[in-house]
Every structure is written in C-alpha cells, then in structure tokens.
Amino acid sequence: MKNIKAFAPATIANFNVGYDVLGLSLNNIGDEVELTFNDTNENKIIQIINGDNLPYEIDENCCSVVIRKIQEAQHDFRGVDIVLNKGFAAGSGLGSSSASSAAAAYGYNKLIGSPYSNKELVAFAAEGEKIACGSAHVDNVAPAILGGIILSKGNKPSDIIELPIIDNLYAVTLYPNISVNTSDSRNILKTDVPLADFSKQVSFMGTFVASLYEKDINLFSDSLQDIVIEPIRSLLIPKFKEMKTIALKNSALSFGISGSGPSVFAIAEGLENANKIELALNSIYDNVDISIQTYINALSKESGARILN
C-alpha cells in the first residue's frame, strides 16, 4: 500500500464531569489526513485545506509530529507526503488538533501494516496535542481514535477505558465563531477547589459512570454537571447562561462547555428533541453579531477514526 486516507472525528472533551480525563467523539464532523509514501526519508506537508493558520513546518504541525514519533518507535523512516483537510474550525473547543493528530496516527499505523492497537496509538496522537496546545492530555485524542465515551487517566493502553453508551442519545453542539485560546482558558482556572465542591464533583463523576452501566437516563441527566470549571469558563462564552436555560427548558438532559470552549453542547434523548434544542440555541444568537455553527451527532461507539479509501 502506498497511499491512505484517514478520518478522525471532533470530540467533546471534559464532558462536564471529567476535566482532562473524559471525552466523547462526534461521528460526522472531523478531519481527513491523506498520506502517500514519497520515496524519500522526509515527511512533507503538501497541503492544508481549510486551515489557513496551521503550520507547514514538520516540527510544528501536529500530523507530521505524530508520524515522526511512530517512525522513531518503529525505526522506519520512509517519508510521507501529508495532505490535511480540516472539517471544522481550529480553536473551536471541539478537539481540532486532536482530530488531525488522531487521523494522522490512525492512518499512518494502517499504512505501515498496523503494528499498534488503537489504544497504543493514543500516546502517539497525544504528542500532536502537546505541539498544538502545550499539554499532552488525551481526553480529545482517545475518543477521536477509539470512538464513543472514553475515560482516560493516562495515555497507556491500560489507562484507557471505553465506557458504555445509552441508546438514542444525541449531542447538539454550537460553535460561536469567537476565539478562545486553550492555554488562556486553562490559565484562568482556579488551582484550588473547596473541599465541598470537590466532594460534590466526585459524586457527579461516579454517578455519571454508574448511569452508563445502569443505562439510567435520569441518573445520567442528574449527574452530568460541572460546578468547578463551568462557572469560570462560561464567562468567556457570550450568552452561555441563556443557552443553558433554553436548552434545559427544551428537554436537554445536560448542557455544558465542550473542551476549553467556546463551543457548547447539549445532550438530547431522541432526534426530535435534538432538533428542538438546536432551533432553540440558534434563536439565542439571532440578534448577536457572531456567526455560529451547530451540529447534531448521535452518540455511538462506532464513531472513532476510520479509513476512507
């Protein structure tokens, strides 16, 4: 095989209850990476489609950095030409660099005969995250590779847990086209958490995981709350409170910030409710001078990285 094209999805990191350790993949939004052996020992970024500000330097682009890490681990330095096609905005809070990193790791692994399992690829893809946003947490790249809801306490395969999914749930995401830098959005967070909040937030995480195994939609809805990060980060997102109120009024099971923002998400039971929530969220931005984009995705375990050709 000389050429391969891989896709990896956008993701909702944190998912309200798991700051830096939990993430959900969004099946139908994502990035494509095409790799072609170029008969040299050098990787080359040939084209970046829809990613005007992304670097072509191979030490700075997350795709080439991930591929290089795999080449070093394999002692196989056959170079590839890389074409990256971005399917959604960088800086959206929907795991933009992760989708590229995950697609590069997944595609390159397949191109060289799949020496690594999907869980093993997470650590390689995390190197792309490190280059793109300075921190190698895997709450975006793990679900971008594996699909579904992933709990990851580290980047070793044994740290990565694929959680069950309740049927007939949809994520409604809204991206307001404003810039929120991930490192700024991390730096504004408090580093101390009051003990009472810590205790409550731990109970939310525990009951959330239990709700998935029990397939208990009420417990799922009650537990998907963030009392630590959201009160601070939501200040950076115009109309956050109004969006949350209208989403919950329109039967959203939960509402929160996707990753470090500015995107937000609601979880709906059934497509009809998802459509209603999408309309309601759109109405909040009707008179705001910020363009938005909304997406609806079914929650599914079959939503991870995949080969397109």
Ligand code: HSE
């Ligand atoms: N867990 C990360 C954060 C996701 O909330 O900052 C963004 O990369």
